[in-house]
Amino acid sequence: xxxxxxxxxxxxxxxxxxxxxxxxxxxxxxxxxxxxxxxxxxxxxxxxxxxxxxxxxxxxxxxxxxxxxxxxxxxxxxxxxxxxxxxxxxxxxxxxxxxxxxxxxxxxxxxxxxxxxxxxxxxxxxxxxxxxxxxxxxxxxxxxxxxxxxxxxxxxxxxxxxxxxxxxxxxxxxxxxxxxxxxxxxxxxxxxxxxxxxxxxxxxxxxxxxxxxxxxxxxxxxxxxxxxxxxxxxxxxxxxxxxxxxxxx
Numbered sequence: 001x002x003x004x005x006x007x008x009x010x011x012x013x014x015x016x017x018x019x020x021x022x023x024x025x026x027x028x029x030x031x032x033x034x035x036x037x038x039x040x041x042x043x044x045x046x047x048x049x050x051x052x053x054x055x056x057x058x059x060x061x062x063x064x065x066x067x068x069x070x071x072x073x074x075x076x077x078x079x080x081x082x083x084x085x086x087x088x089x090x091x092x093x094x095x096x097x098x099x100x101x102x103x104x105x106x107x108x109x110x111x112x113x114x115x116x117x118x119x120x121x122x123x124x125x126x127x128x129x130x131x132x133x134x135x136x137x138x139x140x141x142x143x144x145x146x147x148x149x150x151x152x153x154x155x156x157x158x159x160x161x162x163x164x165x166x167x168x169x170x171x172x173x174x175x176x177x178x179x180x181x182x183x184x185x186x187x188x189x190x191x192x193x194x195x196x197x198x199x200x201x202x203x204x205x206x207x208x209x210x211x212x213x214x215x216x217x218x219x220x221x222x223x224x225x226x227x228x229x230x231x232x233x234x235x236x237x238x239x240x241x242x243x244x245x246x247x248x249x
Contacts, residue, residue, distance in 0.1 A: 024227055027115075030217050031143055031240050032057075035114060038141050038213055038244045042066045045109035048133065050098050050142075051116030055082025055091070061112075062088040070104075072096040102129040109135055113142040115240070118150060118192040121180075123200070127207035131247055140209065140245040146216060146238045150194040151175040154183030159233055170237040197241070209245035216241055 035057075043065035049058045052071030055078075061069045069091045073079055082093050096103070098113075098120060111130055120126050130140060151174055152158055159167040178195045195203075204211055216238035224231045 024230065026230075026239060029223065029231075030219055030234070031115065034215055034217065034240070034242055035112070035141060035143050036060075038215065038242060039112070040110065040139050042110065046070075046106070048072070048101075048104075048108040048111045050101065050111065050113040050130070052082060052093065053078045053114070053116075055079075055086030055093065057112065057114060058082065058091050058093070059086035059088060062091050066090065066110075068092070070094065070106075070108075072098070072101070074098070098126060099129075101126075101133060104133060107133055107135045107138075109138050111138065111140045111142075115143055115145065117142065117144045121193055123193070123195060124203040124206055127203050127209070131207045131209060134247040136247060136249065138247045140247070141243070143240050143242045144200070145192070146241045147175070147195060147197050147200070148172060148237045149239055150181060150192055151177075152183065153181050159236070167233050167236060170233065200241070200243070204243065204245055208247065208249065210248050211243060211245050213244040214242065 042061055044067050045065075047058075047061050047066045047069045049061065049069060049071045052058050052073045053075070055071055058069045058071040067090065069088075071082060071091060071093045072095070073082075073093070074095065074097045076095060079093050079095055087093075098116060099122075111134055117123060117126070134140065148170070151172060153174055156171055156173060158171060160169055160171055161167055176196065178199060179193065180191060181194050182189055182191050184190065201211065217234065217240040218238070219231055219234045224234060
């Protein structure tokens with residue numbers, strides 16, 4: 001099984017860091033507010049953040065009252081930034097592939113993950129490993145790129161546009177063909193795995209989770225009107241999908 005580490009590519013890391021430094025971006029304006037709105041109370045809880053990246057969420061979890069936060073990521077560049085800019089006495093950052101979470105010896109009250117499961121080949125297997133790391137009645141909240149987005153294979157334009165460039169509608173092709181996608185996005189040969197919505201749901205159910213909530217990315221008409229070049233396509237397709245699950249046994 002491949003363990004992807006595109007964020008240690010200098011060009012990809014610098015592009016990501018640059019986009020996150022802008023106040024208006026998909027992560028801060030769309031993904032993070034929805035993800036955090038699905039979280040339970042963190043006070044006194046042990047939290048595992050899978051694919052913690054630069055540590056923004058881990059630091060926020062600490063500030064929201066978490067007893068402890070373990071942030072894992074495969075990218076040394078991301079972890080270096082996290083340790084320098086988002087450290088706290090109750091946060092531990094550890095270099096680890098998400099596929100290796102079964103080597104963690106402790107269990108958690110809350111597990112979170114933000115936009116990293118696109119890179120895992122065996123989604124059902126990872127869900128079983130995460131389920132095993134959770135205490136009874138623990139909560140699992142995560143986001144992924146929406147399957148409508150990951151279906152894109154680079155062979156066609158993402159949108160059909162007018163002559164002036166306005167997005168008329170989103171194009172969808174090969175949605176039912178699951179597996180590896182290799183496209184040119186920021187870097188040549190960017191890789192992610194596409195799976196359908198039903199595959200995600202069944203992977204969670206098969207691991208033993210109860211699905212409590214599912215959301216798709218949404219944005220206000222006001223924000224779309226204010227930033228049409230950036231967010232104009234959000235009326236046609238959701239960029240992200242979110243799940244809140246519980247371990248009942």
